[in-house]
Amino acid sequence: MQIDTAQLTALAIEIAKILAAAVCILVFILLVVLYVVLKLRWVIARIQSRLGPNRTGPWGVLQTVADAIKLFQKEDIIPRGADRWLFTIAPAIVFIPAYVVYVVIPFGKGLTVRPLDVGVVYVTAISSISIIGIITAGWASNNKWSLLGAFRAASQLIAFEVPVILAMCIPVLLSGSLNLDVIVQKQAGSIRDWNLFNAFPMCQIACLMLLIAGLAEANTTPFDLMEAESELVAGFNTEYSGMKFALFFLAEFAEAFTLSALLVTLFLGGYNPPVHFLGGGLTGYWFSLVSLVWFLVKCWLVVVLILWIRSTFPRVRIDQLMNLSWKGLVPVGLANLLVTGAYVGLWVAR
Amino acid sequence: MLAKDFLAVGVFIIVGIVFVAVTLIASYLFRPYNPSGEKLRTYECGEIPLGPAWLQFRVGYYVYALIFLIFDVEAAFIFPWAAALLGFSRTKTLAVLGIIDMVIFVGVLALGLVYAWKKGVLEWK
Amino acid sequence: MAILGFEITGYQIAFVVLAGITLGSAALVVLMPNIMRAALFLGLTLLGVAGLYVLMNAAFLAAVQVMIYVGAVTTMIILAIFLSHRLMQVGFAQAIHNPVFAFAAAGVMFIFLFITVANSLWVRDICAPGPANTDVGVHAVANALLQPYVFPFELASVVLLVALVGAVVIAKEDRPGEP
Numbered sequence: 001m002q003i004d005t006a007q008l009t010a011l012a013i014e015i016a017k018i019l020a021a022a023v024c025i026l027v028f029i030l031l032v033v034l035y036v037v038l039k040l041r042w043v044i045a046r047i048q049s050r051l052g053p054n055r056t057g058p059w060g061v062l063q064t065v066a067d068a069i070k071l072f073q074k075e076d077i078i079p080r081g082a083d084r085w086l087f088t089i090a091p092a093i094v095f096i097p098a099y100v101v102y103v104v105i106p107f108g109k110g111l112t113v114r115p116l117d118v119g120v121v122y123v124t125a126i127s128s129i130s131i132i133g134i135i136t137a138g139w140a141s142n143n144k145w146s147l148l149g150a151f152r153a154a155s156q157l158i159a160f161e162v163p164v165i166l167a168m169c170i171p172v173l174l175s176g177s178l179n180l181d182v183i184v185q186k187q188a189g190s191i192r193d194w195n196l197f198n199a200f201p202m203c204q205i206a207c208l209m210l211l212i213a214g215l216a217e218a219n220t221t222p223f224d225l226m227e228a229e230s231e232l233v234a235g236f237n238t239e240y241s242g243m244k245f246a247l248f249f250l251a252e253f254a255e256a257f258t259l260s261a262l263l264v265t266l267f268l269g270g271y272n273p274p275v276h277f278l279g280g281g282l283t284g285y286w287f288s289l290v291s292l293v294w295f296l297v298k299c300w301l302v303v304v305l306i307l308w309i310r311s312t313f314p315r316v317r318i319d320q321l322m323n324l325s326w327k328g329l330v331p332v333g334l335a336n337l338l339v340t341g342a343y344v345g346l347w348v349a350r
Numbered sequence: 351m352l353a354k355d356f357l358a359v360g361v362f363i364i365v366g367i368v369f370v371a372v373t374l375i376a377s378y379l380f381r382p383y384n385p386s387g388e389k390l391r392t393y394e395c396g397e398i399p400l401g402p403a404w405l406q407f408r409v410g411y412y413v414y415a416l417i418f419l420i421f422d423v424e425a426a427f428i429f430p431w432a433a434a435l436l437g438f439s440r441t442k443t444l445a446v447l448g449i450i451d452m453v454i455f456v457g458v459l460a461l462g463l464v465y466a467w468k469k470g471v472l473e474w475k
Numbered sequence: 476m477a478i479l480g481f482e483i484t485g486y487q488i489a490f491v492v493l494a495g496i497t498l499g500s501a502a503l504v505v506l507m508p509n510i511m512r513a514a515l516f517l518g519l520t521l522l523g524v525a526g527l528y529v530l531m532n533a534a535f536l537a538a539v540q541v542m543i544y545v546g547a548v549t550t551m552i553i554l555a556i557f558l559s560h561r562l563m564q565v566g567f568a569q570a571i572h573n574p575v576f577a578f579a580a581a582g583v584m585f586i587f588l589f590i591t592v593a594n595s596l597w598v599r600d601i602c603a604p605g606p607a608n609t610d611v612g613v614h615a616v617a618n619a620l621l622q623p624y625v626f627p628f629e630l631a632s633v634v635l636l637v638a639l640v641g642a643v644v645i646a647k648e649d650r651p652g653e654p
Binding site for chain 1: 356363365366380381382385391392393411414417429433434437439446448456473
């Protein structure tokens, strides 16, 4: 038997490429979270007529870096009676899925790690694993607040996963593919080709549904019932401190960015420029670069929108939240799905 | 669709595990460690915790999970339908067939949702 | 790559790793004295099965496996654990109260599964490159659902309806006074 060195080398090179991409995305997520948290504090401060962080570094840009360093050297407290192993593993179960989702996110033309054919299902499937981590954290803490928070979190996350799925099906119907890259390519051209300005009113309803349900999935105000400082102390991560808390925090903001990336990819034309002369005519590496910039600009706008919503709306009650999903978004989403199906089958396909 | 595409998923999972392990171990080297009885007590607004933390939950939570499971299974059917309908509707007959199939499928489930609604199960108490 | 005279491919290594994860965590599900940990290992087992589906080029099935079994069923099982006060005792031992029945049930299950596996039409050499990779993509699944299997597809919705009605009936036995 002889060793097929050529094949082995090819495999090694492929793994090395993926590894490089994986590390790049990890660093990207860390930087995005540092920035988004800072931006959140600036936006909320401006809206509340405060100054916000402005002391650490120029204009306060090093504030979140300082916070991260502080968290890094904080004592790690595991409460008495807690399940030490599960207490330690729970942050990993929450963070790793939030990170692995980024495999299919199309950052730019040819800048997807792997454009999987099952992209949309992959995103919903992987991100649903986090629920288990949250319940584990609540259970392992041996704390009533944690457990109550974990239960609320589980109910909220599972309630809003159905509307997310139903909303994501609308762009899938229109482009005839679950592959996120294909969905983006179908929106190429100008702003009029984006799904947001397509198939009135089904796509607009779906976009709004994805925004609302996604906010609930990402646990941001007005749907931050898992934390609900005034009711549940801090929810499922009450007993967490130091780096383990930082991992939950990281996962939460990574999920918020995933939401904005999904909104951009599915409805706002993905990495395509809004008008042709702003980069649409480029080819090759130049278009990859320009499309990456457009993707990031659009994501930034959606992130600012999310932060704006976060700082202006009051928190909803848990019964209102559950009604919003099961009695509001789910029936609307099902009806929307059928109407869009009829539109696609009888109009678009003709 | 080749299984090889999922190599990336495997690599990402491993990188994620390594990242979590490295940060936790690195912070273990830097952080202080001096536990005390007060510090290790579970937090209950400053009171001394009473009774076990593992409360008995009511069945309502479980029912929401069951309904979610049912809709998740439904989604497993909706996803391929949504992806294929555009290509499937080559002729008007096929398009109508594809749409009617899903109308019946969703209609039956909507019936279940209406039943649960009328019985008051979707009421958060 | 050849090890001890056997030709080893990347697929085989992946298969051994995933099968190891699946079987190892399945064994731990049964052996764990702590039911919460057992439930988490159940999630890992189901994740390993999804990995095996990926190796069979059934990516859609793998994604659905993760979505339904890991995301929904495991969550539901954990919530069910919390409903029962007795199960939450940490030292809960998974005792076998009637070994004869237990082994008989396991044996019947094993024979049933063995017959099914032995009689299945397995695509040989699915890992071999080239046209042997059959199309088991999303579109193939959808076309099968909409044409030859349209009746089972509609029947599935009735099964789901029955499950939903069952869930509602369980919920009606709610006892007041619990958080």
